[in-house]
Structure formats: structure tokens, C-alpha cells
Amino acid sequence: MTLPTTAHSAASYILDCSTTGATGYAAVSGQYGLNDPRSRGQVWTVTLQVKDTASDGHHVRIRLLTRRYEALDAIRYWTWHPNYDGYGTTRTFNTTAQDTVDGVSGIGIEAATFEGTRRLHSCTDWA
Template structure:
């Protein structure tokens, strides 16, 4: 995951450029998903963005470029990657930028 923060005095309230990617590394019949997380300015509350699914199979990578903006501002960005069986999350991990 990569996030390009805008510049200027009001950067938390401007549009961020976001790059997400996830590779399915296990031939286990499950698919993987990735999503953006963010914390607004002055808060530890975590907001989750929609999942992006990689159902192409083992060894395949999904790459997504998008933007993010919030009225409350974005102070921190993060990513959650998870392994799914259908719509059931089996396990996941997160990392903050």
C-alpha cells in the first residue's frame, strides 16, 4: 500500500492518491482481499473502505489505484489484507503508514 499525501497547509482535508496491491501466495482455494483504512484528524477511530477482491488464484496480483478524501480529514492511512472463504474472513493483518 502506498499513500501520497497532498501538500499545503490543509493537506489532511485534501485528496490522497492511494495504491493498493495484494498477491495470493497460497494455493489453498481461498481468495484474498485488500482495503484502505484511515484515522481522521485528532482521532484514533478507524474507518474502513470497501474491500477489493483478488479471486484470480494463487500467484496472481491485484493492483488498484484510487483516491481518498474525508470531511474529517485523514491523519493516518493503513491497509488490511485478509484471506476469505466466500464472504467469511478467515484471518487478516493490518499495517499503518
């Protein structure tokens, strides 16, 4: 979902998805919007949250996904942020993202349930 913006305000995007055992959420903002050529190379402020929604002994993770301007099928998969704290807990991660090579034309998240390093279930959402 994209929040409305004006020409003089920052661009903000809210993303969320749910899968078996995990719920992910992100708030992403930058000076310019995704379809604005001035956004190339800008630093995006990112807040990620992941909640463990199943009492199943698995841990959950969330990561940021970005698409590049010149190669729209090229997705950058950012670092996973884990929540090992167990059922009912939410972890919040504050970070930034920047693609200085080509800029960001799309922003997404992936939330997932893991057993060790094996991804069991996942979901995505894109702005």
C-alpha cells in the same frame, strides 16, 4: 514505513503486510503529510496491491484504512478490493481517498484471506 519528504514535495507512504495466504502493499501520496493541518480534506492518491500466496482455494482482499483528526480512535474502513484470480496472482487497484469532514491523520491497509464472505486471516500496517 514513511518515506522522507521535504517541505516542497509531496508526502508519500509505503505500507505492506503479510498473513496466511495473502500479502498486501500500498503506495499512498498527497500534497501534505499526515501531521500537517493543511492535509485536511486533501485527495490522497492510492495504489493497492494484493497477492494470493497460498494454493488453498481461498480468495484474498485488500482495503484502505484511515484515521480521522478529531476522533483518533475512529477508523474508516474503505471498500474491499478482491483478487479471485488464484494462487500466485497479484491484483492492482488505483484509487483515491478523501475525508472532507475531518481529514486523514493516519493511513493504513488491511489484507486478508477469505472463504466466501468470512475473513479467515488478516494483517494491517499503518503510517
